Amino acid sequence: MTARKIGILGAGSWGTALAIQAARTGCDVLLWGHHPQHMDVLAGDRENKRYLPGAAFPANLSVTADLREASRFSDLLLIAVPSHAFKATLEQLKPFAADNIKIAWATKGFNPDNGSLLHELVTSLFSAETPVAVLSGPTFAHEVAAELPTAITIASPQDNFSNELTHLFHSNRFRTYTSTDIIGVEVGGAVKNVMAIAAGIADGLGFGANTRAALITRGLTEIIRLGLRLGGHQETFMGLAGLGDLILTCTDNQSRNRRLGIALGRGQALEPAMREIGQEVEGVLAAKETYLLAQKHGIDMPITEQAFKVLYEDLSPIAAVQNLLSRELKSESTGQ
Numbered sequence: 001m002t003a004r005k006i007g008i009l010g011a012g013s014w015g016t017a018l019a020i021q022a023a024r025t026g027c028d029v030l031l032w033g034h035h036p037q038h039m040d041v042l043a044g045d046r047e048n049k050r051y052l053p054g055a056a057f058p059a060n061l062s063v064t065a066d067l068r069e070a071s072r073f074s075d076l077l078l079i080a081v082p083s084h085a086f087k088a089t090l091e092q093l094k095p096f097a098a099d100n101i102k103i104a105w106a107t108k109g110f111n112p113d114n115g116s117l118l119h120e121l122v123t124s125l126f127s128a129e130t131p132v133a134v135l136s137g138p139t140f141a142h143e144v145a146a147e148l149p150t151a152i153t154i155a156s157p158q159d160n161f162s163n164e165l166t167h168l169f170h171s172n173r174f175r176t177y178t179s180t181d182i183i184g185v186e187v188g189g190a191v192k193n194v195m196a197i198a199a200g201i202a203d204g205l206g207f208g209a210n211t212r213a214a215l216i217t218r219g220l221t222e223i224i225r226l227g228l229r230l231g232g233h234q235e236t237f238m239g240l241a242g243l244g245d246l247i248l249t250c251t252d253n254q255s256r257n258r259r260l261g262i263a264l265g266r267g268q269a270l271e272p273a274m275r276e277i278g279q280e281v282e283g284v285l286a287a288k289e290t291y292l293l294a295q296k297h298g299i300d301m302p303i304t305e306q307a308f309k310v311l312y313e314d315l316s317p318i319a320a321v322q323n324l325l326s327r328e329l330k331s332e333s334t335g336q
């Protein structure tokens with residue numbers, strides 16, 4: 001049965017865009033953000049001028065800075081905080097959560113504590129029976145807010161829950177597909193951010209379309225290697241939450257990850273480049289977590305490794321490219 005109420009946790013660009021989308025389909029939505037003064041401003045403006053300017057709130061979208069109020073509003077909660085805040089948000093939520101709580105998220109990343117997937121974190125803090133789902137795909141917040149046609153994947157091991165969410169978010173400008181491959185969808189969404197940084201670096205260095213296409217294609221190979229090892233399905237990586245999102249973020253400057261890479265490729269240092277973007281750049285944490293996961297599982301992920309070294313070991317972008325190009329020659333189709 002479709003819920004008509006949803007609490008959305010995380011009032012950045014994506015949480016706000018999803019709140020507006022759910023409100024447009026007729027749901028009552030309560031959007032929670034952790035910063036009381038910011039939420040007062042949102043309530044007064046009926047718009048999130050900081051993170052999603054130009055998108056007016058529908059009348060059935062309310063805001064709060066009270067997590068208890070948000071968790072009591074509905075048994076269905078959608079989390080859209082950055083990955084570094086995901087665990088803390090779940091922990092704060094837990095004492096208030098209804099016994100029959102259903103938890104979805106649209107965060108793209110790993111648990112920074114140990115590199116686990118976010119569904120593992122949710123089921124460890126709640127219970128193995130808690131319905132869980134992830135929303136992911138090629139979905140820039142501003143385009144969703146502007147009602148430009150968009151498609152997204154909603155993955156859950158529980159068919160009822162993914163079906164409920166698809167009906168809740170679907171409109172004639174926002175098409176929702178179901179999947180049961182939560183692992184594949186999570187890996188695709190987290191690791192494409194690393195590849196977007198790499199593609200940005202190549203463009204910032206002044207390389208061309210050939211380089212970008214090579215990075216996207218070989219980046220997809222890395223995502224598939226890791227994703228299959230973690231239990232994802234091959235077809236997911238060729239879908240919206242895999243190749244779709246990879247193409248989007250590697251090729252369009254709306255992507256904050258790509259823009260960070262461009263700045264690094266042009267010689268800017270990491271900290272000022274991040275400050276200038278002024279929003280979450282998930283690929284920075286994901287590069288470290290993906291690199292460590294690849295090492296742990298003995299998986300060859302050379303683009304990830306070079307991105308990690310640029311971000312964490314002060315390797316110059318041009319040296320990283322040289323390292324990639326000077327690797328031993330091999331067959332394109334070898335597993336490693």
Ligand SMILES: NC(=O)C1=CN([C@@H]2O[C@H](COP(=O)(O)OP(=O)(O)OC[C@H]3O[C@@H](n4cnc5c(N)ncnc54)[C@H](OP(=O)(O)O)[C@@H]3O)[C@@H](O)[C@H]2O)C=CC1
Nearest residue numbers: 011012013014015034035081082085107108140141279280
């Ligand atoms: N933007 C997009 O187009 C898309 C984003 N995503 C994913 O959505 C997630 C959120 O990103 P996005 O909305 O873009 O990020 P933004 O940079 O737009 O906003 C980040 C939000 O997170 C809040 N925040 C920061 N720390 C905490 C915390 N400890 N607890 C609660 N809230 C916190 C910020 O609040 P404040 O500023 O008040 O501290 C702000 O509202 C990411 O995983 C991203 O990959 C997925 C698809 C599309």
Ligand SMILES: O=C(CO)COP(=O)(O)O
Nearest residue numbers: 137138139140255256257
């Ligand atoms: O995930 C996104 C679109 O699908 C947003 O990408 P960025 O975080 O790189 O802006």
